[in-house]
Amino acid sequence: MDVSSFKPFLKCEAAGLAQFKKQWEPQPPKSGPNLLIFGNFIHSYFQSEKAHQEYITKDSKTRKEIFKYGKPEKGFKKDYVAGGLADSMIKTLAGDEVFNSVYMPGDKEVIVTGKLGNHLWKGKIDSLSLDRGLFCDLKTVDKIHKKHWIEGQNYPTNFIVERGYVMQIALYQELIYQTFGKWLQPFIFAVSKQDPPDHDLFDFDTNSIREMMEENIETIKANQERVFNLIAGKEQPIRCEQCAYCRKSKQITHSIHITDIELD
Ligand SMILES: [Zn+2]
Structure with a gap:
C-alpha cells in the first residue's frame, strides 16, 4: 500500500475503492x-537531466x-x-542556496x-541524505x-495538514527507518504557482508536530x-x-424526512 492510494479511503470508502480500482478519478x-x-x-x-528527458517524452498522454x-x-x-509557469518555479528553486545545499545533494x-x-507499505523519497540525517519532499502548491x-x-x-502530508511524511520517516535503520529529520520544500512563485522550507521539529505524526501512524494502523x-x-x-464520486453514482433508495437532511 502507498499513502496516495490509502488517503482517499479515509475520506470516502466508496470513492477510495473506485479510485484504487481505476474505475473513477477525481475531476482535474x-x-x-x-x-x-x-x-x-x-x-x-x-x-x-536524463530522468527529466525520459519523463517528458515517456508516453503520449504526457x-x-x-x-x-x-x-x-x-x-x-x-x-x-521557457519563462512559463513550470520554468519560473524551477528557476525559483534552482536559484535558492538553501534548496541547493539541502535538497540537491x-x-x-x-x-x-x-x-x-501485518501489512506491507512503500514510499518514494524525493531527496534522501542518510549521511546528513535528513530527507525532503518537494511540493508544488x-x-x-x-x-x-x-x-x-x-x-x-494550511496546505500541508489539509492535503494529508503529515501522514505521508510520518510514514516515510518510519519506512526509511525500516529500510536503512536510521531515524531522519523530515523537510518539505514548497514552491507556489504564483507569478512570481513563492517558495519555502518547512520542518516538523516540534513536540506537537511529532505527536501529530504519531497519531497519523496510529490512524494508518487503525484503518488499514x-x-x-x-x-x-x-x-x-x-x-x-x-x-x-457518490454524487455521480447516486441512485435514490428511499425518501428522507425533511428534518433529517444532513448539513455540512
Ligand atoms: Zn463519497
Missing part, C-alpha cells in the same frame, strides 16, 4: 495544467500535456515553455519499504499561505485492515453520499 481542475504531470515535470528536472500537438519538435506548451526518488502491523478548511473544524489550516478487506472484496465500502 477545469483550467491550468494536469497536476500530476506538472508536478512530475518539476520533480524530474531536479532528479537528473507528451500531449507538455508539447504542442504532443510533439517535442513543435515546442513546449505555454505552461512549460540527496539521492533522488529512493524507494523505501516496510511493514505496519497554488499558494503557500492559503487558508484551507477541514470538515468538522471551525478554524482554517478495513482498507485491505475492502480491496479484497471481503467487506463492502460505505458511501459518504456527498463526495463527487
Whole structure:
C-alpha cells in the first residue's frame, strides 16, 4: 500500500475503492495544467537531466500535456515553455542556496519499504541524505499561505495538514527507518504557482508536530485492515453520499424526512 492510494479511503470508502480500482478519478481542475504531470515535470528536472528527458517524452498522454500537438519538435506548451509557469518555479528553486545545499545533494526518488502491523507499505523519497540525517519532499502548491478548511473544524489550516502530508511524511520517516535503520529529520520544500512563485522550507521539529505524526501512524494502523478487506472484496465500502464520486453514482433508495437532511 502507498499513502496516495490509502488517503482517499479515509475520506470516502466508496470513492477510495473506485479510485484504487481505476474505475473513477477525481475531476482535474477545469483550467491550468494536469497536476500530476506538472508536478512530475518539476520533480524530474531536479532528479537528473536524463530522468527529466525520459519523463517528458515517456508516453503520449504526457507528451500531449507538455508539447504542442504532443510533439517535442513543435515546442513546449505555454505552461512549460521557457519563462512559463513550470520554468519560473524551477528557476525559483534552482536559484535558492538553501534548496541547493539541502535538497540537491540527496539521492533522488529512493524507494523505501516496510511493514505496519501485518501489512506491507512503500514510499518514494524525493531527496534522501542518510549521511546528513535528513530527507525532503518537494511540493508544488497554488499558494503557500492559503487558508484551507477541514470538515468538522471551525478554524482554517494550511496546505500541508489539509492535503494529508503529515501522514505521508510520518510514514516515510518510519519506512526509511525500516529500510536503512536510521531515524531522519523530515523537510518539505514548497514552491507556489504564483507569478512570481513563492517558495519555502518547512520542518516538523516540534513536540506537537511529532505527536501529530504519531497519531497519523496510529490512524494508518487503525484503518488499514478495513482498507485491505475492502480491496479484497471481503467487506463492502460505505458511501459518504456527498463526495463527487457518490454524487455521480447516486441512485435514490428511499425518501428522507425533511428534518433529517444532513448539513455540512
Ligand atoms: Zn463519497
